[in-house]
Amino acid sequence: MEGSQLHSQGKLYIVGIGPGGAGHMTGRAVAAISESEYVLGNSTYMQQVKHLLGGKKAMPSGMGDEVERAKRAVGLASSHIVSLVSGGDANVYGMAGIVFEVAAGIDVDIEVVPGVTALSAASALLGAPLVTDFAVISLSDLLTPWEKIVKRLECAASSDFVIAIYNPKSRGRSTHFAGAVEIIRKYRAGTVPVGIVKNATRDGETAIVTTLDRVLEHSDVVDMSTTIIIGNSESMMHGSRIVTPRGYRNKYEY
Amino acid sequence: MEGSQLHSQGKLYIVGIGPGGAGHMTGRAVAAISESEYVLGNSTYMQQVKHLLGGKKAMPSGMGDEVERAKRAVGLASSHIVSLVSGGDANVYGMAGIVFEVAAGIDVDIEVVPGVTALSAASALLGAPLVTDFAVISLSDLLTPWEKIVKRLECAASSDFVIAIYNPKSRGRSTHFAGAVEIIRKYRAGTVPVGIVKNATRDGETAIVTTLDRVLEHSDVVDMSTTIIIGNSESMMHGSRIVTPRGYRNKYEY
Numbered sequence: 268m269e270g271s272q273l274h275s276q277g278k279l280y281i282v283g284i285g286p287g288g289a290g291h292m293t294g295r296a297v298a299a300i301s302e303s304e305y306v307l308g309n310s311t312y313m314q315q316v317k318h319l320l321g322g323k324k325a326m327p328s329g330m331g332d333e334v335e336r337a338k339r340a341v342g343l344a345s346s347h348i349v350s351l352v353s354g355g356d357a358n359v360y361g362m363a364g365i366v367f368e369v370a371a372g373i374d375v376d377i378e379v380v381p382g383v384t385a386l387s388a389a390s391a392l393l394g395a396p397l398v399t400d401f402a403v404i405s406l407s408d409l410l411t412p413w414e415k416i417v418k419r420l421e422c423a424a425s426s427d428f429v430i431a432i433y434n435p436k437s438r439g440r441s442t443h444f445a446g447a448v449e450i451i452r453k454y455r456a457g458t459v460p461v462g463i464v465k466n467a468t469r470d471g472e473t474a475i476v477t478t479l480d481r482v483l484e485h486s487d488v489v490d491m492s493t494t495i496i497i498g499n500s501e502s503m504m505h506g507s508r509i510v511t512p513r514g515y516r517n518k519y520e521y
Numbered sequence: 522m523e524g525s526q527l528h529s530q531g532k533l534y535i536v537g538i539g540p541g542g543a544g545h546m547t548g549r550a551v552a553a554i555s556e557s558e559y560v561l562g563n564s565t566y567m568q569q570v571k572h573l574l575g576g577k578k579a580m581p582s583g584m585g586d587e588v589e590r591a592k593r594a595v596g597l598a599s600s601h602i603v604s605l606v607s608g609g610d611a612n613v614y615g616m617a618g619i620v621f622e623v624a625a626g627i628d629v630d631i632e633v634v635p636g637v638t639a640l641s642a643a644s645a646l647l648g649a650p651l652v653t654d655f656a657v658i659s660l661s662d663l664l665t666p667w668e669k670i671v672k673r674l675e676c677a678a679s680s681d682f683v684i685a686i687y688n689p690k691s692r693g694r695s696t697h698f699a700g701a702v703e704i705i706r707k708y709r710a711g712t713v714p715v716g717i718v719k720n721a722t723r724d725g726e727t728a729i730v731t732t733l734d735r736v737l738e739h740s741d742v743v744d745m746s747t748t749i750i751i752g753n754s755e756s757m758m759h760g761s762r763i764v765t766p767r768g769y770r771n772k773y774e775y
Contacts, residue, residue, distance in 0.1 A: 283641065290549035293539065293637060297548075356637070358644035360767075364652035367764040379645035383547060383610070383635045387537065390612035391633035398618030399665060400673050402656045402682065410767050411653060419654050419680045426676040427669070428656065510621040513614075513664050 279344035279375055281363050283356040283382020287315050288468030291388065296380050300350045307340050308352035315469075316352055337365045344375050356384040360405055360433055386431040389464035389494040392474040394508030396462055396496045401429040406436070406443040413443070420447055424454040429502065429511060432495040436486075444489055451497060452479055460509040462496040463488055476507055533598035533629055535617050537610040537636020541569050542722030545642065550634050554604045561594050562606035569723075570606055591619045598629050610638040614659055614687055640685040643718035643748040646728040648762030650716055650750045655683040660690070660697040667697070674701050678708035683756065683765060686749040690740075698743055705751060706733055714763040716750040717742055730761055 280299040285291040300306055300319045305326060313320070313327040328336050340351040353361035363379050370377060390397045402423035408416060423430050430451065435444040457480030465473040465488050475485055479497065489495070502511040534553040539545040554560055554570055559578045567574070567581040582590050594605040607615035617633050624631060644651045656677035662670060677684050684705065689698045711734030719727040719742050729739055733751065743749070756765040 283637075283645075285547065286635070288549075290552065291547045291635065293545050293547055294551075295542075295544035298544065356641040356644075358641055358649060358651040360652060363644070363649035364764060364767045367649045367759055367762060368766060371759050371764075379648070381540070381545065381637045381641035381645040383537075383637055384641060387610040387612055387635035387638060390610075390617070391537075391635040394633070395612060395617035395621045397612040398614060400656070400658045400670075402654070402677070404654045415681070416654075419682060422676040422680040422682075423656070426673045428673060428676075505621055505625050508621060510618060510625075512622060513618045 276348070277344045277346045277375065278348050279340055279366070279377045280350045280380055281357045281361075281366055281377065282350050282352050282380045283358075283361060283384075284312060284316055284352050284354060285383040286355060286385055286388035286468045287466070289318065291383050291468050293380070293382065296382060299378075299380050300352070303348045303350040305343050305347055305349045306352060307336055307349065309336070312352045312354050333362065333365050334369065337362065337369045341366065341370045341373060341375055344377075353382075356382045359384040359386075359403070385433065385467060385494045386496070388467035389431075389462065389496055392464050392467055392472070393462035393476065393496060394505065394510050396460070396498055396502060396509040396511055397429050397431070398511055398513045399429060399499065401431055403431045403433065405433040406440065406447055407434040408440065408443070417450065420450045424451040427499045429499045430497040432497070434491055435493055435495050436489045437491050444486070445483055448479065448482055455479060455497075455500065459500070460498040460502050460504050462509050463493060464496070465490070465493045467494065476504060476509055530602070531598045531600045531629065532602050533594055533620070533631045534604045534634055535611045535615075535620050535631065536604050536606050536634045537612075537615060537638075538566060538570055538606050538608060539637040540609060540639055540642035540722045541720070543572065545637050545722050547634070547636065550636060553632070553634050554606070557602045557604040559597050559601055559603045560606060561590055561603065563590070566606045566608050587616065587619050588623065591616065591623045595620065595624045595627060595629055598631075607636075610636045613638040613640075613657070639687065639721060639748045640750070642721035643685075643716065643750055646718050646721055646726070647716035647730065647750060648759065648764050650714070650752055650756060650763040650765055651683050651685070652765055652767045653683060653753065655685055657685045657687065659687040660694065660701055661688040662694065662697070671704065674704045678705040681753045683753045684751040686751070688745055689747055689749050690743045691745050698740070699737055702733065702736055709733060709751075709754065713754070714752040714756050714758050716763050717747060718750070719744070719747045721748065730758060730763055
């Protein structure tokens, strides 16, 4: 009886905490963490919500421990209110997938709390690079074969999607970003604007507006905390900003 | 002198207010609107922030008035604090683009406040459909030629992107959604899971999990307030949810 009561009180929130700046979390994300007895996440994200952790059992872990972290969260959530924090949005290269995978067949109440993903935070700093169709591609080949990534880059470039690149470079993958730029350059003019945003909304925030031809000059800024937005054939620079027209000029005078 | 002082006090926030539920706005979005003297937006979005409008000059407008609304916001912002509210994220088919277009050459201080876009809100309700590379495509041909939309659908489907569809159907465009499904069906099995989410986080919230073969049976639910998520070749149904594995199974035992 008691076990069953405890069970029915458990809940797992998979919380998208947004790009990092405290102001960019949603009210629902703050409420979920505040309501939780346990909070799990990798050390970087735990640091970003530390103002909410008073009196809670905080369980930070390292990068790469996603499977273990998901299992631990699912286990605790059978009888406790638990938040598993995920950077940005929990669906966009976040923790939602692995949690549902390890929770398959286990009776646990799961709610995903959506968040502001890095491409929105990066685009906000760049102006309006993204206001038409876009493709989102991670250059990490840890979980996706590089050949598949190449095919997606080719397709996205050839059909004029704005392209948002996540995880452009890590210590173990220094050449993929240059490779991606080379692929896109086959289909798109070298003058196409490119935005490089690092640490959006966080300490050390950097936004650089450059072009496809010159983007590799900024390789030192590019790492796992960087998001790259590559304009489409219509994207333009407006001063220090990138604007992709959405076709209003074809319909309206202004 | 006075003119210049007034000028320097003006500011325009382009505010992504999220999917609609009050809890899914960010703190920064709430603060920007609260700080503003004028708040502009289409009637639907103004309704979603009405709890913040006390004592403000609220200027709602109709759908389709984007250019006029952007011009009015830019004009007011030379000497006032102004928020222009945009559903979801201001960059994802939002108001950021047209504002920067009409503001070109005008000296006005603009800040884009990012928000939770519809695909994150929809994915949260569906589980984890999206945790790998994805393409985002609007089926509205009001501002993008249909031939370009078709090419993007072909490309996204053939290179196994998860596909998020915005604006799947309006009163004037009843056939595009069926056309898009037919294109994707050429490249992807009929058993691939599809999520249909209407009014995410708002009154009348509906989430349907179905397959590519059966999605058109739900056409009555599909309209401009609906987001569709089409899984890739690896997406699976877990009970009432869609989960796209991210390749952890290739690397870890669990």
